[in-house]
Amino acid sequence: MIEIIFWGRGGMGAVTAGKILSDAAILSENYPHVSTFPSFGTERRGAPILAFCRISDEPIWVRSHIQKADYAIVLDETVFGDNVITRIKDGGALILNTFKCPEDIRKEYGIDPAKITVVTADLTQIAFDLNLTNQENQPIVNTSVLGVLAQSSLKINIGDATQAIINMFGEGQKTDLNIKAAEQAAKTAQVDEVKV
Amino acid sequence: MPERKVITGNHAAAYACKSAGVEVVAAYPITPQSPVVEKISEFVESGELPNTQFVCVESEQSAISAVIAASQMGCRVFTASSANGLAYMYELLCWAAGSRLPIVMCIATRALGAPWSVWTDHQDAFSVRDVGFMQQFVESNQETYDTVLMSYRVAEDPRVYLPAFVSYDGYILSHTTMSVQIEDDDKVREFLPPLKHHLNLTDFDNVHSVNPVTPPGLTIRPEGNTPGYYEFRYSMQKAHEYSIEIVEEVAKEFGEKFGRYYGNGIYKSYQADDAEVLIFAVASVASESRGVVDTLRNEGLKVGLISLKLYRPFPIEHLRKAFSKAKLVVVFDRDVGYGVEGILCAELKTALYAAENRPKIRGFVVGLGGRDITADQLIGGVKLAVQEQEIPEVEKNTHVEFIGVHLEELGFKKEEF
Numbered sequence: 001m002i003e004i005i006f007w008g009r010g011g012m013g014a015v016t017a018g019k020i021l022s023d024a025a026i027l028s029e030n031y032p033h034v035s036t037f038p039s040f041g042t043e044r045r046g047a048p049i050l051a052f053c054r055i056s057d058e059p060i061w062v063r064s065h066i067q068k069a070d071y072a073i074v075l076d077e078t079v080f081g082d083n084v085i086t087r088i089k090d091g092g093a094l095i096l097n098t099f100k101c102p103e104d105i106r107k108e109y110g111i112d113p114a115k116i117t118v119v120t121a122d123l124t125q126i127a128f129d130l131n132l133t134n135q136e137n138q139p140i141v142n143t144s145v146l147g148v149l150a151q152s153s154l155k156i157n158i159g160d161a162t163q164a165i166i167n168m169f170g171e172g173q174k175t176d177l178n179i180k181a182a183e184q185a186a187k188t189a190q191v192d193e194v195k196v
Numbered sequence: 197m198p199e200r201k202v203i204t205g206n207h208a209a210a211y212a213c214k215s216a217g218v219e220v221v222a223a224y225p226i227t228p229q230s231p232v233v234e235k236i237s238e239f240v241e242s243g244e245l246p247n248t249q250f251v252c253v254e255s256e257q258s259a260i261s262a263v264i265a266a267s268q269m270g271c272r273v274f275t276a277s278s279a280n281g282l283a284y285m286y287e288l289l290c291w292a293a294g295s296r297l298p299i300v301m302c303i304a305t306r307a308l309g310a311p312w313s314v315w316t317d318h319q320d321a322f323s324v325r326d327v328g329f330m331q332q333f334v335e336s337n338q339e340t341y342d343t344v345l346m347s348y349r350v351a352e353d354p355r356v357y358l359p360a361f362v363s364y365d366g367y368i369l370s371h372t373t374m375s376v377q378i379e380d381d382d383k384v385r386e387f388l389p390p391l392k393h394h395l396n397l398t399d400f401d402n403v404h405s406v407n408p409v410t411p412p413g414l415t416i417r418p419e420g421n422t423p424g425y426y427e428f429r430y431s432m433q434k435a436h437e438y439s440i441e442i443v444e445e446v447a448k449e450f451g452e453k454f455g456r457y458y459g460n461g462i463y464k465s466y467q468a469d470d471a472e473v474l475i476f477a478v479a480s481v482a483s484e485s486r487g488v489v490d491t492l493r494n495e496g497l498k499v500g501l502i503s504l505k506l507y508r509p510f511p512i513e514h515l516r517k518a519f520s521k522a523k524l525v526v527v528f529d530r531d532v533g534y535g536v537e538g539i540l541c542a543e544l545k546t547a548l549y550a551a552e553n554r555p556k557i558r559g560f561v562v563g564l565g566g567r568d569i570t571a572d573q574l575i576g577g578v579k580l581a582v583q584e585q586e587i588p589e590v591e592k593n594t595h596v597e598f599i600g601v602h603l604e605e606l607g608f609k610k611e612e613f
Contacts, residue, residue: 019373022202022373023202026375032375033375034373034374034375035374036372037367037371037373038371040566060374061486061487062483062484062487062571063484063569064568064570064571065568067570
């Protein structure tokens with residue numbers, strides 16, 4: 001069973017990202033069992049939000065929050081810190097939306113290269129470049145992050161990710177833009193050299 | 197063709213209504229139930245449920261009143277609620293059961309206020325245990341979908357004619373996305389044929405009144421005596437007793453048709469055959485316990501699980517059999533019978549009172565108001581129960597220990613607890 005936690009802020013679509021990921025996991029046929037849920041707060045815009053996603057080739061019975069994640073995905077750098085780092089399993093990965101490179105993040109936060117793989121992608125910039133924004137002109141980053149995940153060691157490819165995005169939003173111009181962002185993110189994501 | 201969808205528990209319930217071809221739906225939104233009726237209203241709006249009428253109402257009391265009325269007209273009906281909304285329905289729930297209407301309704305379980313909470317526990321579901329509805333608990337979204345279909349079959353069985361609740365954990369299932377197989381409509385129709393109702397008030401050739409004031413005694417009439425309230429209620433109790441068999445029969449038929457079995461339809465057992473210690477729980481607590489069983493087995497403790505599916509009627513005979521070989525039963529309640537102990541714990545004690553080879557029973561309260569229940573907490577409970585099983589005082593006491601209550605962090609001293 002693979003455990004994934006999304007960090008974001010209310011309105012960014014962390015919960016939706018988890019749902020799209022679980023659909024992509026099913027489509028990949030590598031993970032027929034999924035369980036995805038938000039941290040169940042009285043969610044509101046701008047507040048820090050967690051979403052949990054479990055995918056597995058066996059039935060999933062555990063219903064509690066994920067304490068430590070195989071993949072920690074941070075959509076907004078302002079909610080990132082030790083609160084995230086301490087919840088990544090040894091051998092797990094951090095995927096962070098930032099303009100910085102993995103090495104800088106590692107140095108800044110003192111992340112042990114033997115324990116955590118750091119992946120960064122500037123999803124915010126990708127969104128602005130493509131004019132992929134919501135009604136409040138906020139960049140949309142919860143779909144492009146799927147592209148980064150498709151490049152990770154997860155057995156989910158970019159085709160599964162894009163199909164899951166289509167399943168969620170239907171065909172259309174905006175959906176195409178989301179897919180383009182995911183592809184762009186997959187291409188430009190940086191993984192630190194220190195591979196565990 | 198069956199279709200695999202990645203959906204929440206609320207949407208699984210909505211799809212079950214669609215598959216069942218419900219004719220009238222009335223509901224009032226409350227967290228965490230709202231998305232189930234929102235989805236059904238989408239189906240109606242988009243034309244996917246062309247023969248369904250969605251009635252917008254101003255309260256839960258009106259919602260249940262509307263489906264009672266529609267059910268009396270011979271329609272297959274659905275509603276859903278949670279916590280305080282469910283409590284607001286209480287009077288009419290008794291009315292639905294007393295009228296023997298095959299209403300199926302979902303409870304997305306949630307803690308009852310006060311203090312105000314939107315998170316899950318099972319207090320709301322247990323609080324309506326005596327209204328006369330049947331009640332089943334589920335562990336997954338697929339089980340929600342399947343159990344709604346099975347509940348219609350049982351409720352509409354002429355040997356039963358009782359309303360039924362399907363209770364799934366708020367948030368933990370209601371808002372959790374899982375993979376669910378939605379069955380082909382024609383195949384569902386074979387399993388669940390159109391409703392043949394005992395009541396149809398639109399049958400104007402046979403006009404009769406329903407539920408007039410019914411005196412304590414029989415009413416003696418030349419054309420035949422009519423029952424008193426007492427006889428009506430006796431027949432309701434008998435229908436409950438009889439329905440256990442029907443639930444089992446329907447679950448078996450469902451399994452044969454769709455390939456999915458939930459134990460014997462009454463309870464699901466996990467590693468129970470040779471278990472010396474059995475965990476007894478429902479819904480989310482039961483599914484969390486499966487991993488607990490694995491962990492404790494790895495440590496060499498012979499632990500198993502009985503996950504109760506059918507809560508009302510309470511399957512006493514089945515439970516006596518299920519627990520006949522265990523030495524110790526550990527009950528985890530996500531509810532409290534205030535002033536006594538966990539409701540499930542108390543009921544199991546009642547059920548096993550006259551059993552031969554009665555095991556020791558130890559109960560704990562967990563996870564009220566959505567407090568996260570971790571495997572470690574449950575493991576701690578089982579280990580404590582095992583450790584203290586020979587202490588007579590522990591066996592005799594009522595069991596009201598709350599696992600994971602943080603009093604020390606609030607500045608209380610241990611001896612003040």
